[in-house]
Amino acid sequence: MSERSASAVLAEAAAAAGYAPSVHNTQPWYWRVAGGALYLFADRRRQLQNTDPDGRLLMISCGAALHHARVSLAAQGWTASVRRMSDPADGDLLATVTLADHVGVTASAMRDFQALRLRHTDRRPVSAYGVPPIALEEIQRAAGGEGVDLHVLKPDQVSELASASARADHIELMDPEQRQELAYWVGGERAEGTGVPDSAIPHAPLQTVVPGRDFVRAGTLEAGPGHDKEASYAVLFGSGDSPADWLRAGEAMSATWLTAQQLGLSVLPFSAVIEVPATRETLHRTILEGIGYPYLVLRIGLPDPDHAGAPHTPRLPAEQTVEIAD
Ligand SMILES: Cc1cc2nc3c(=O)[nH]c(=O)nc-3n(C[C@H](O)[C@H](O)[C@H](O)COP(=O)(O)O)c2cc1C
Structure with a gap:
């Protein structure tokens, strides 16, 4: 174990997951840090009940948050083990993440993490050049x-x-x-x-x-x-x-x-x-x-080269989506 506790590392990953894209920016996830593990739950209060009754887009949004948490763990030097949908009795428990090995930070992990902070949805027209x-x-x-x-x-x-x-x-x-x-x-x-x-x-x-x-x-x-x-x-x-x-x-x-x-x-x-x-x-x-x-x-x-992109969309404060029970 590194100097920081598992709980601090996992809480940081859950907070970074808040930058994930989600349908209509609903952020339909809830994280719990407890007993050295990070649990991801669907938060049905922010499901689009009429547009997304089956929860497809909710699950895709939560998957994006899970990947963002994984990227944050890698940027903190950790490999992680992820169990997905492991409780048949609780369909809202989507994943359980635990730390595996502290392997140190790679350049590619840092690039992914930087991209996580910069990424946004771009609804402007694209440039006149095609994607290679x-x-x-x-x-x-x-x-x-x-x-x-x-x-x-x-x-x-x-x-x-x-x-x-x-x-x-x-x-x-x-x-x-x-x-x-x-x-x-x-x-x-x-x-x-x-x-x-x-x-x-x-x-x-x-x-x-x-x-x-x-x-x-x-x-x-x-x-x-x-x-x-x-x-x-x-x-x-x-x-x-x-x-x-x-x-x-x-x-x-x-x-x-x-x-x-x-x-x-x-x-x-x-x-x-x-x-x-x-x-x-x-x-x-x-x-x-x-x-x-x-x-x-x-x-x-390729993004429009002549106009600035949109500012980042707001996010819920981490206290509303991350519970630290440890
Ligand atoms: C599953 C999913 C579906 C989305 N569908 C649309 C869409 O149909 N049209 C659109 O303009 N944006 C769509 N978005 C983008 C979201 O509106 C956007 O991620 C959210 O507003 C947060 O903004 P950001 O991506 O700039 O951080 C979608 C995003 C996700 C994850």
């Missing part, structure tokens, strides 16, 4: 390292995604309860530390091939007149479609995003097509040709 194939391969390897596949869409599949995405948005916005949920989580300054603030939403509708989520309001984020024509679209997918698979998908999403960040690329998740069962099925049958279940769509691109 070699970069996409590296991002695919990052997903593969977490046991999840990443399929990069071919041009004809991007058109299929565009129509599925428009359909998903339309279906969601026709539903008054989903509209209400969206309005609850999106817009304003978000002083309470959750949700998507106006500062992260473009000030005007963008020209896009694939429509991004319609937040039904203009934000304050300056965005150029660019397009998404040079963006790459990719689907994270795998052979299972259970909560445990969605958790792994979230870990893979975090790993791909931190890799993209280090390659100077911007990432924007698209989840409406996953939330709506009919369009999720379209992705499964057409784009993935039945070879796997889609977990999340990602737009990957």
